[in-house]
Amino acid sequence: MYDLVIVGGGPGGVAAGVYAARKKLNTVVVAENFGGQSAVSADIQNWIGTKSVSGFDLAKNLEEHLRAQQDLEIVDGDLVTKVEKADGGFKVSTRGGKLLDTKTILVASGSRHRRLGVPGEDRLDGKGVVWCSTCDAPLFGGKTVAVVGAGNAGLEAVRDSLAYASKVYLIVRGEVIKGDPQTLEEIKKDSRLEIMYLAETQEILGDKFVTGLKYLDKKDNQVKELKVDGVFVEIGAVPNVEFLGDLVKKDQYNAIIVDHTTQQTSQLGIWAAGDVTSLLYRQNNISAGDAVKAVLNINDYLSKINRS
């Protein structure tokens, strides 16, 4: 029986793995990939201790650091699909058919793209609807694209697009842009960017490929259309919690509620850290720190139950 199963290979999962190995906990890390969501980021300038690193290199560094730990088991290319309560702990099932018995679990499974939920989005997925701007922005050279969402990821998608596209619309639902002012200043200098405030996306248009975007202009309550060849959707994230069923309490956004002093969930024996939890700020550094906090608390918990 394992002491600890760590779910996830982002900054949280890796930080937890390193600390668990150093505490000599009998641990297995299950990760589909390493690096988390920012693996696709072109340039990360706020990972502390590193002035600038690409998401790809950050992912590689994280994987290397994890693999350098002695006696740490890593199941990669696999995904946790189910967690059930069992005698003395939990049973964890994976897509690859593994069944892991463990005393405790740390959930650091992160989150994934939130979808708009408008007509055309699914049908034109990959046909002009883009989820990875660093990947696909180069395919829109000389074309017109719309970026939906004005958080950091949205602003970065604008920056990625401006390197290739001839015209970029930024579709902002509200009156303010929430992303970093530094990125905003930078992209605003480019006259090819047009920012549409109070614009609610209603439909993505196109037959075989995207040809336009329909939105409600809340300034005059008129439905309008933009002619675009691509729509980059960056409207936030939804937590990856499906495999937990009803084992832990979640908030209205389906994020796991934790005690922020220990990262414990409502279920004794399960901890959670990073973007899968109901935290205010989704940051690599925070995920790593919260995961470390969790492992230290798990270590205390295991010493206690092993003593009794």
Added chain:
Amino acid sequence: MAKNITIYSTPTCVYCKMAKEFFKKNNVQYTEHNVAEDEKAREEMVEKSHQLGVPVIDIDGEVHVGFNRSELERALGLK
């Protein structure tokens, strides 16, 4: 016999890099087309995959969109 493998990629695409690293690790030979610049290859990619997103990986005519390691392992007979 070695399989005929083509990857359509862009220079900034992380999943393309992951796929290429995966090929290298497994000593798999491949041909790469940078579809950010090569318009002919881009058209070829769209024709094969009916979509516009990278990476597209063609393994002996079997077309894979995106990087899914277990899918590639199966397609290449590595597992």
